[in-house]
Amino acid sequence: xxxxxxxVEGLSKHFQLRSGPLGGSRAVVKAVxxxxxxxxxxxxxxxxxxxxxxxxxxxxxxxxLLEPTAGRILIEGTDVASLRGRxxxxxxxxxxxxxxxxxxxxxxxxxVGSAIAAPLIAxxxxxxxxxxxxxxxxxxxxGLRPEHYNRFxxxxxxxxxxxxxxxxALALEPEIIVCDEPVSALxxxxxxxxxxxxxxxxxxxxxxxxFIAHDLSVVKHFADSIAVMYLGKVMEFGSCSQxxxxxxxxxxxxxxxxxxxxxxxxxxxxxxxLTGDLPKPTDPPSGCVFRTRCPVFSGLSDIQQRxxxxxxxxxxxxxxHPATAATLLATRTS
Amino acid sequence: xxxxFLDIRNLGVTFPTDDGLVQAVNGMDLRVERGxxxxxxxxxxxxxxxxxxxxxxxxxxxxxxxxxxxxxxxVDLVGISEQRMRGYRGKKIGMIFQDPLSAxxxxxTVGRQIAEAYSVHxxxxxxxxxxxxxDMLNRxxxxxxxxxxxxxxxxxxxxxxxxxxxxxxxxxxxxxxxxDEPTTALDVTVQAQILDLISSLQAETNSAVILVTHxxxxxAEVCExxxxxxxxxxxxxxxxxxxxxxxAHPYTRGLLSSMPSMADERGRxxxxxxxxxxxxxxxxxxxxxxxxxxxxxxxxxxxxxxxxELGGTAEHRSRCHLSPAQVLAGSELVL
Numbered sequence: 252x253x254x255x256x257x258x259v260e261g262l263s264k265h266f267q268l269r270s271g272p273l274g275g276s277r278a279v280v281k282a283v284x285x286x287x288x289x290x291x292x293x294x295x296x297x298x299x300x301x302x303x304x305x306x307x308x309x310x311x312x313x314x315x316l317l318e319p320t321a322g323r324i325l326i327e328g329t330d331v332a333s334l335r336g337r338x339x340x341x342x343x344x345x346x347x348x349x350x351x352x353x354x355x356x357x358x359x360x361x362x363v364g365s366a367i368a369a370p371l372i373a374x375x376x377x378x379x380x381x382x383x384x385x386x387x388x389x390x391x392x393x394g395l396r397p398e399h400y401n402r403f404x405x406x407x408x409x410x411x412x413x414x415x416x417x418x419x420a421l422a423l424e425p426e427i428i429v430c431d432e433p434v435s436a437l438x439x440x441x442x443x444x445x446x447x448x449x450x451x452x453x454x455x456x457x458x459x460x461x462f463i464a465h466d467l468s469v470v471k472h473f474a475d476s477i478a479v480m481y482l483g484k485v486m487e488f489g490s491c492s493q494x495x496x497x498x499x500x501x502x503x504x505x506x507x508x509x510x511x512x513x514x515x516x517x518x519x520x521x522x523x524x525l526t527g528d529l530p531k532p533t534d535p536p537s538g539c540v541f542r543t544r545c546p547v548f549s550g551l552s553d554i555q556q557r558x559x560x561x562x563x564x565x566x567x568x569x570x571x572h573p574a575t576a577a578t579l580l581a582t583r584t585s
Numbered sequence: 586x587x588x589x590f591l592d593i594r595n596l597g598v599t600f601p602t603d604d605g606l607v608q609a610v611n612g613m614d615l616r617v618e619r620g621x622x623x624x625x626x627x628x629x630x631x632x633x634x635x636x637x638x639x640x641x642x643x644x645x646x647x648x649x650x651x652x653x654x655x656x657x658x659x660v661d662l663v664g665i666s667e668q669r670m671r672g673y674r675g676k677k678i679g680m681i682f683q684d685p686l687s688a689x690x691x692x693x694t695v696g697r698q699i700a701e702a703y704s705v706h707x708x709x710x711x712x713x714x715x716x717x718x719x720d721m722l723n724r725x726x727x728x729x730x731x732x733x734x735x736x737x738x739x740x741x742x743x744x745x746x747x748x749x750x751x752x753x754x755x756x757x758x759x760x761x762x763x764x765d766e767p768t769t770a771l772d773v774t775v776q777a778q779i780l781d782l783i784s785s786l787q788a789e790t791n792s793a794v795i796l797v798t799h800x801x802x803x804x805a806e807v808c809e810x811x812x813x814x815x816x817x818x819x820x821x822x823x824x825x826x827x828x829x830x831x832x833a834h835p836y837t838r839g840l841l842s843s844m845p846s847m848a849d850e851r852g853r854x855x856x857x858x859x860x861x862x863x864x865x866x867x868x869x870x871x872x873x874x875x876x877x878x879x880x881x882x883x884x885x886x887x888x889x890x891x892x893x894e895l896g897g898t899a900e901h902r903s904r905c906h907l908s909p910a911q912v913l914a915g916s917e918l919v920l
Contacts, residue, residue, distance in 0.1 A: 301772035408860050438628035439799065443843035443856035450853075465772065468802075472845035472854070495847070509777040510847055511802030515825045517848070519806075524781065525774040527728075528742040 254328050255289040256459055257313075257427055262286045262322035262332075264308055268533065278533040282308040284483040285322070285565075290427070290476070293457040297474030297491070299467060299506075303529055305483040306463045310429045313461065314348050315339060326427075344374060347420035351432035353412035357404040363415045364390075364400035370422045389418040393448060410441035417448065429461045434469060446473060467510050471495050479503050482532065482540040488567040499573045502541050504580060523580065539564050539571065547572075547579040588659050590793060591617040591640075591761060596653035596663075598635050598644065598817075607864045609635040611817040611872075612653070614895060617810075619760070622787065622794045624804040624825070626840075627814035630861055633797045636814070637763045639663075640795075641680050642670035657761070676706040679754035679792075683766035685746035689738040695749045696722070696734030703756045721752040725782060744775035751782065758790055765797045780807050801844060805829060813837050816862055816872035823901040833901060833909035835879045838916060871906065879907060882915050 264283040283305040290296040298306045311317045313324055315331070324332045331342050347370070350356035357366055367386045371378065378385035387397050393414040404412055413433060420428050430449070434442040446469065452458060464470050470477065470491075477494040479487045479502065487500040498504045501523075508522040525544050530536055536543045538560045548559060555572050564571050598610040610632040617623050625633045638644050639651050645667050655662040662673065682688035689698060700718040704711070715734070722730035725748040738746055747767060754762060764783065768776040784807050787794050796808055804811055804825065811828045813821040813836065821834040832838045839857040859876040862868055874880045874888040883906045895904045903909060 301774060410860065439801075439840060440628065440843045440857035441860065443845075443854035444858075446845070447854055447856060467773070468845045468847045471847055505774060507847070509773040511773075511776070511780070511800065511806045512848065513802045513805045513829065513841070513844060513846055514848060515805045515829055517805075522777075524777055526778070528744050528775065 254325075256292045256294075256327060257290040257461070258323075258325040258328075259289070259309075259313070260287050260323045260325070262309065262312060262324065263320045264305075264312055264317055265320045280532045281483045281535065282532070283312060283319075286478075286480070286483070286485050288476075288478045288485060288488050290459055290461060292426070292459055293453065294475045295453070295460040295462055295473055297470035297477045298461060298463045298480065299465065299470050299477060300480035301465065301506075301529065303482075303532060304480040306465075306480050307431055309480070310348070310431045310461060310463050314346060314429055315342070316348075340374070344423045345425050346427045346429065347423060347425040348429045348431065349413070349416045349420045349433045352436055353409060353416050354404065354436075356416060357412060359404055362401050362403055363395070363407070366404075366415060367418045367422055370419060374423060376423070386418075386422075389421055392421065392452070393418045394444075408441070409437050410444055413437065413445050414448065417445075417452075421452065424456075425458070427459045427461060429463070431463045432465070433462075435464065435466065442469070449473070467507065479506065482529065482535050484540055484563075484569060485567075486541065486569050499568050499577070500570045501545050501547050501576045501580065505546060521583070523583075536560075538562055539569070547576045550579045551575060589616045589656075590619045590621075590658065591615070592654070592656040593636075593640070594654040594656070596636065596639060596655060597651070598632070598639055599650045601648055601650075602865075605865045608867055609649075609817055609864060610639070611867065613814070613817065614819050615812055615822070617761070617793050617795060619793055620787075620791045621810060622784075622796060622808045623810045623812060624808040625795060625797045625812050625814060626799065626801060626804055628799060628861065630864065631814040632817035633814050634765055635817075637680070637765050637795065637797050641678060641763060642667070642674055645670060675702055675754075675759070676757050677759050678761045678763065679757070679759035681747070681750050681754045681762070681764040681767045683769055685743070685750040685770075686738060688750060689746070691738055694735050694737055695741065695746075696736075699749065699753045699756055702753050706757050717756060718752070721756045722749070724786070725749070725752045725755075726778075727752075743771055744778060747771060747775075747779050748782065751779075751786070755786060755790070755792075758792070760792050762787070762792050762794045763797070764794060766799070767796070768803065769798070769800070776803075783807065801829075801840065813840070816867065817864065818872060818904060819895060819902075820873065820904045821902065822895075823903075827901050831909065831913070833897065833903035833912055834873075834905050835877045835907075835912060836873045838912070839876075871904075879905075879912060879915050882911070883907060 262283055263285055266280045266282055268278040286309055300306050312319050319332050323330050334342050364386050367389055368382055395414055434445050462474055474491050476490050478485050481502050486502045487494055498507055505523040505525045523546050527544055530543055542548050542559045558571050593615040596610055596613040600607040613636055627633045640655055644651055651663050696718050700714040703717045704714040719730050719734055727733050727745060727748050768779050808825050811825050812819050815836050821837045842855040843857055857876050862872055870889040870891055871893055880888040887906055893904050893906045895902050897903045
């Protein structure tokens, strides 16, 4: 088997919080806790989950915008989690990011032309055809016109600003782009334009995407494989058809059946509704983090429950009793 | 014919700004019957929120100019004084806002704010108001309402805050509830809970609900009737099944085909080209003409010169120069 382009092993980020007015005991938020997944060349990995599940933190860790507490980030077998100085600079050429809010990720006083040129200047790359020509061809690639070169971000609509963000990420011809909710701030009709653009770029260049989103229908449309996160941990990781077609984890099932269906005639029977809210990240449940909201937990036997409380499940399917869960959910549906 | 419960006729809202007159709503028509759930769908800037604000009388005393009629049980809410509006607001018309954190007062406890909404419209003492608020917190599914009564909004999670907001809006048992993007700020699992809650409370009280949203999935889940807005106008109004199966307006068709769906096999999305018109400078013809693939099918460039009327039957109205049958036939031609 060939090594995947990107491999993440046991990635963790723990934030220390000060609690109490005098410092005192410190609470730790395990924003990302032992996350593992892999991404192949030319593929798209969708990272999904509710707010606070650690998906954005994971993206920022991969970009080395945050220092990981533990774990490895391997790009073609080389660990980039500990790169420094010149090596880190060279690594950034291979991986770029598109941010959620195109308005706040562009400098309002910088023309879009110079924003797109910034990565090239920072990396001291002088394109043979000249900097301006290169920027213009990038703008053309994302559907902006050359006369936009000297305009400022406020002169653009949300969708156009996101195109600028994509052009800037493409400037260094990276192998991976981390897209952190790239279309969440956009209206549906514009969202489709940006998704199509990202797909066209992938078809042309064979780039890989790590696509972070909370909108499951967008991810299903776009991704080849999916990692579902909950409270800093990966609950289920697998191919798109596997996770969406035959979800194994009770959380994945609940998440999927919560998505509103744009079809008034679709059957509304047998849906799983989660009760309550996310537990406090400073005080996550012991063992399986999902057990407090798990729709099947109460139906498990004492021995099974004890295992959920005592031991954290690991692996691509982080559930101790997927078979029992499937039976329990199936009987409820019928 | 009997008087409809709520009848909005030719509603217009304009805001004077330094750049000129912003025409946020341009001739909006909407009819709601008692007990109905109606969705107002549109993208940002389509005027859906401004319409609901006008309905709630929240534009009184601002620079906005409101024209047309909002007939609520036969009374025109556009013309009445702020004094009289207060008798409706909260009492007969309740509203849920998108962001409950900014809609609630951060310095007062959640319980006190709900009790206040009750005591404003009901001549009761503080104790009775508190009891009513506790009861309401319980009905919206807030665990341990006795302890939660004294919590502040920031101590609640997003979902609980939205529940408290619903409690506040429904405590006087209004006949009409306006929910302006009630679940947009929430995660899907919590969104599902809140939508279930709104539906079940509506079934209990038989109040009418206007749900303002941009999410067609949410519409299909809870609504019976849909009004699609574009550029401050109603472009299509129909039952939810008709909108999803036989949309008569090219914009509605565009919205549906640009949306990725969980059910479909992945194909290429069909985005609507371009972007919405500037509300400062609306085109003279159809507001959607510049982005419409069907405009070429209409003779004499009429889409760019004449603004279409809201036509069709009472059950299915559409604002297009083409008839629904022509749009249907044309969609095979242009797409």
